[in-house]
Amino acid sequence: MRIGTAKQTYAADEALFDTNVQRAWMGLFIALCVAFPFMASEYWLYMACLVAIHVISVTGLNIVTGFTGLVSLGQAAFMGVGAYAVAYAETKLGTPALLNLLAAGLLTAAVGALVGIPSLRVKGLYLAIATIASSIILHFIFANWDSVTNGVKGVSVPPARIFGVELGRPFALYFLILPLAFLSVLGAANLFRTRIGRAFIAIRDRDISAEVLGIPLLRYKLMSFALASFYAGVAGGLWAYFFRVVTPESFPFVYSIFFLAAIIVGGMGSILGSILGAVFMTMVPEVLKIGVGVASPLLSDAVAVLSPVRTIVFGILIIGFLVFEPHGLAEIWSRIRRFFHLWPFKT
Amino acid sequence: MDGTERPVLEVNGLSLAFGGLKVLNDVSFAVPQGSVTAIIGPNGAGKTSIFNCISGFYRPKAGHILFEGEDIGPFHPPRRAALGLARTFQNIALFRGMTVLDNIKLGRHAHMKTSLLDALCYFGRARREEMELRREVEEKIIDFLEIDHIRNKPVASLSYGLRKRVELARALAMKPKILMLDEPVAGMNREETEDMARFILDVKEEWGVTILMVEHDMGLIMDISDHVVVLNFGQVIAAGKPAEVTANPDVIRAYLGSGDVEALRREFRGEAA
Structure with a gap:
């Protein structure tokens, strides 16, 4: 048990960060995030933006799959809806970027709620298949609704403009994407301190008794889907501004599996797990790539030999997580924290 | 029992009925305001089925359920919960992924107003409601049921007796007008049973909550209930004060099958004393 954390008020006990040490670390982290673009190279900025976009999407998926227990394999297709919404708004309507992102989120939320309707009757694998079917339909729409999506050729998106400032390079976009990622995570963390978050978890753990406790299942399941899709829509919108071209191939089905893997590796039903999972899934292939680069002078044909090894190592890492740490990186993190809290005593 | 009150x-x-199987057959009874009413009967008599009809899981083939004079037949379970019908389950239905505190807080769901937007911002109404709830849960429920030492523990780590108590706490958080307890002391040792009996009586007296319970422990029923309904094969075979009911030959036959009525009668008296 931790000591020295006595509280005077209930508000202090319910705070997201309940000790000064935590608040100090958080402050340091934010300061580092602000300073990062001024120190990092273009490549690392690019990766940071991509990680932040993934954090938003993974957090959304964790709300519906990790916290509400409704397996969704449509997150990539939902991102596609958001990306196309932004592309359409930018090219055809010319509305401001922040408004486009909000509209992308809301539109995707509506689509998500529609896709979530089967969740009232089917669960688990069956629901996963239902969401796959929905994402195939969405892909078909992306590829064939020429007047909006420009078919297989896709849409080129002009750079985002906010208050007259053009956000073209990752350096500038970083200051749009990262705050939104922060807000998304903060929103999700807040959610699970209130009755709505509790209702989601109740549905995951035992939906029948949740109903007897006064939770209307249909409304909350659809709400969960809509919220997850809102996150995906915003992430997809940012994706469109980041890559500046949206095609039907931008959001393949395997991208949905990527997100699902991220919440499993990070930790299902954990906000921190969403962040760690997104970072892990995005960065580990890159780190392995760098590892191959380092090894290449030592071996004559390193790239040819090690590239497949890289993919295999990545796969083994994921399997390793499933077997040895089913609660994900978030659990490893809390174990480390516990160690330092209790030091020099054990457990 | 007060005959003047509704x-x-x-x-x-x-x-x-489930297909051809008649589970309940023309069951009628009333739960007087402020009473502890017990439903007893052999296994498979339909006791839990009555609970499931009242909380809205099962749609009865015929008949009405009136809550404070209003027919709640067409209402969905969440609506019934919001009206003040709270229940616990025979095989404990707590949410394993949550702490004790969150499980209890969940009971208040239907009485809160926090919207999705409030929740995401955790500002204004959401914050105010959560703080109010926390205070009430801590000061009224957790303190009352003596579970303050486990409030931050995950439910999965608790013993059976404590889980039953947490489930009662969650039901109390629902601001119940009637509390339905499905075998509140099943599988408990004597000490835990006595604790639970004390809590049930305190709920009735201090909170003014009417209690309807299904229970097999005759000792507990004789001790704390005011009114007993006996069920056998989906039919009410007797109803009345505990002492009257246990003296009823039909009841004794239902429990024992047939044969030595006197022996069972002696046993009832022994347990009641």
Whole structure:
């Protein structure tokens, strides 16, 4: 048990960060995030933006799959809806970027709620298949609704403009994407301190008794889907501004599996797990790539030999997580924290 | 029992069938305001089925359920919960992924107003409601049920007796007008049973909550209930004060099958004393 954390008020006990040490670390982290673009190279900025976009999407998926227990394999297709919404708004309507992102989120939320309707009757694998079917339909729409999506050729998106400032390079976009990622995570963390978050978890753990406790299942399941899709829509919108071209191939089905893997590796039903999972899934292939680069002078044909090894190592890492740490990186993190809290005593 | 007051819950001519199997057959009884009413009967008599009809899981084939004079037949379970019908389950239905505190807080769901947007911002109404709830849960419920030492523990790590108590706490958080307890002391040792009996009586007296319970422990029923309904094969075979009911030969036959009525009668008296 931790000591020295006595509280005077209930508000202090319910705070997201309940000790000064935590608040100090958080402050340091934010300061580092602000300073990062001024120190990092273009490549690392690019990766940071991509990680932040993934954090938003993974957090959304964790709300519906990790916290509400409704397996969704449509997150990539939902991102596609958001990306196309932004592309359409930018090219055809010319509305401001922040408004486009909000509209992308809301539109995707509506689509998500529609896709979530089967969740009232089917669960688990069956629901996963239902969401796959929905994402195939969405892909078909992306590829064939020429007047909006420009078919297989896709849409080129002009750079985002906010208050007259053009956000073209990752350096500038970083200051749009990262705050939104922060807000998304903060929103999700807040959610699970209130009755709505509790209702989601109740549905995951035992939906029948949740109903007897006064939770209307249909409304909350659809709400969960809509919220997850809102996150995906915003992430997809940012994706469109980041890559500046949206095609039907931008959001393949395997991208949905990527997100699902991220919440499993990070930790299902954990906000921190969403962040760690997104970072892990995005960065580990890159780190392995760098590892191959380092090894290449030592071996004559390193790239040819090690590239497949890289993919295999990545796969083994994921399997390793499933077997040895089913609660994900978030659990490893809390174990480390516990160690330092209790030091020099054990457990 | 106060005959002048309207009963808080009335079940009239309730019938339920699964295919050809008649589970309940024209069951009628009333739960007087402020009473502890017990439903007893052999296994498979339909006791839990009555609970499931009242909380809205099962749609009865015929009959009415009146809650404070209103027919709640067409209402969905969440609506019934919001009206003040709270229950616990025979095989404990707590949420394993949550702490004790969150499980209890969940009970208040239907009485809160926080919207999705409030929740995401955790500002204004959401924050105010959560703080109010926390204070009430801590000061009224956790303190009352003596579970303050486990409030931050995950439910999965608790013993059976404590889980039953947490489930009672969650039901109390629902601001119940009637509390339905499905075998509140099943599988408990004597000490835990006595604790639970004390809590049930305190809920009745201090909170003014009417209690309807299904229980097999005759000792507990004789001690704390005011009114007993006996069920056998989906039919009410007797109803009345505990002492009257246990003296009823039909009841004794239902429990024992047939044969030595006197021996069982002696046993009842022994347990009641």
